[in-house]
Amino acid sequence: MSVLVFVENHAGQFKKAAYEAASYAVQLAAQMQTTAAAVVLGTVAEDTVRSLGKYGIQKVVCVQDALLDGFEAHAAAKAVAEVAKGIGAGVVVLSNTYTGKALAPRLAVKLQAALAAGAVELPELNGQDLMVKRTVFSNKGFADLALKTAVKVISITPNSYKLVENEVAIEVENRNGVVSAADFKAKVVEVKKVTGKIPLTEAELVVSAGRGLKGPENWHMVENLANALGAATACSKPVSDMHWRPHDEHVGQTGITIKPNLYIAIGISGAIQHLAGVSGSKVIVAINTDKDAPFFKIADYGIVGDAFEVLPKLNEAITKFKAAN
Amino acid sequence: MKILVCISNVPDTTTKITFSPDNKSFNATGVQYIINPYDELALTKALELNEVAGGGTVTVVHVGLADAEPNLRKALAVGADDAVRIDAAPTDGFQVASEIATYAKDKQFDLILCGRESIDYNGGVVPGMLAEMLDLPEVNVITSITINGGLSQVERDIDGGREALEVSLPFVASCQKEITEPRIPNMRGIMMARSKPLQVLPAQGGALHTEVSEYALPAAKAGCRFLEVSEVEKLVELLHSEAKVI
């Protein structure tokens, strides 16, 4: 029973989450004393495919049907399930991205597999079961989930698992004709990529602001700091509700859940619903005029002060630091 | 249109999460339950779609025990026509999807709407599993939907942007915020809800795919290190050399 990892590509490129999934699959395979193979869908340059060898992937099946260049869950699930069955995969690993979230449930049903969505660590083996740690209650807790079926599917939360380099020789097998037009149930008519800024879900550094910023006209201060840091911008719910910022920046229980290395919260009180979306961040900095703001209870570093005074100073300090490093 | 909306019953967003002393179960004592916020969006959108279409029905379905019935009544008060409770304690996404699929398979729904995920177990797996079980298309995390005849235009969040799609009815979709604002029941709705049908069906049962063996709370933070406004350079230095994040 080997491990298969679905490595998602976006316009032929692998992002960090894809390599994390590959690396996770290799480590899991080592635990299970088996090997890890990868499956790639659509057109991806061979050099890119071979880059998976750096993380210990020994074999890649490339389903090259050009139809698969745009992701569609129904067709993708068919292709991945076919490869999984072909190699006798006992575990299928993928990223818990929007792509993975669309694919994993279909795949699990096709493979009659138990699914752990959003794993944050490598599993533990327990006889035939795998014990997978995942977050529950919107980051307010963890659950160890026993996967009790013969075949298992695990999707991993981006930025939870550290890449392990482990270069090996890699074998690439190309396949074609796995899907047909009839497998595509939804037709993509337009893709609008966010350009010119770092997508929040992929960001390692995030600068976020709340109602304390007083109005949309002050957001240049937040953006300047984000630019200086190379960070994405985020906001609290009322800020997006009032249309000060776009909805896709709203983090929290009813917005996006993120897990960056650094989250800087400026003028955000730290309501429980907000913290639910960001408390998984590795390091949190809170800046708030109110020394009793709840955010300070989960922050690693705090400055009690006025954002309008702190932000320009912090921006200057970051710019200076970046120039020197 | 004949629309099915899947409803999950979840702890209120302000709930302080605790577990039993042996960490084997969630401590529900004193916890207020609400309709999952994303499912509220799905319900509201279903009502809006039928208003635009000039007719139709909205059925809400829930897999769970009798304690969820007040929230099913709330869904009826918001405007659903009837409610179905499949009588089983929900344990995992596969079980919930299987029960709903069994219920829905011969009912010819034009559209099945779910929330993007439930805010308790956060799996986000029911809509996709349900679609696969019913052999229907599914579009996840949708932020808008319109329907023209048998064809629907939807937009969904994708990694690094947004995508517009076309999909034929029937299909399953999971709703993301921005799709609409949740509707709040009015007095008339609350009165009418009392006499709307709430049907309880037996569960099919089946082998469990997953089981939670233990819960844990996140590790407590070491505490916040406070710096003065004048110490921003020191903060940057600490983020670099101590926290190692920049």
Ligand SMILES: Cc1cc2nc3c(=O)[nH]c(=O)nc-3n(C[C@H](O)[C@H](O)[C@H](O)COP(=O)(O)OP(=O)(O)OC[C@H]3O[C@@H](n4cnc5c(N)ncnc54)[C@H](O)[C@@H]3O)c2cc1C
């Ligand atoms: C069902 C439900 C779901 C929700 N989901 C979410 C969610 O997903 N995400 C979310 O964010 N919220 C969510 N909320 C809302 C949440 O409860 C809070 O209302 C919200 O997070 C508050 O946003 P805020 O911190 O920006 O604003 P406020 O609570 O108004 O806080 C503003 C903060 O800024 C500080 N401040 C003011 N002026 C300055 C200054 N000049 N410099 C520095 N600091 C200053 C204040 O001290 C205060 O702490 C939800 C609520 C409900 C009921």
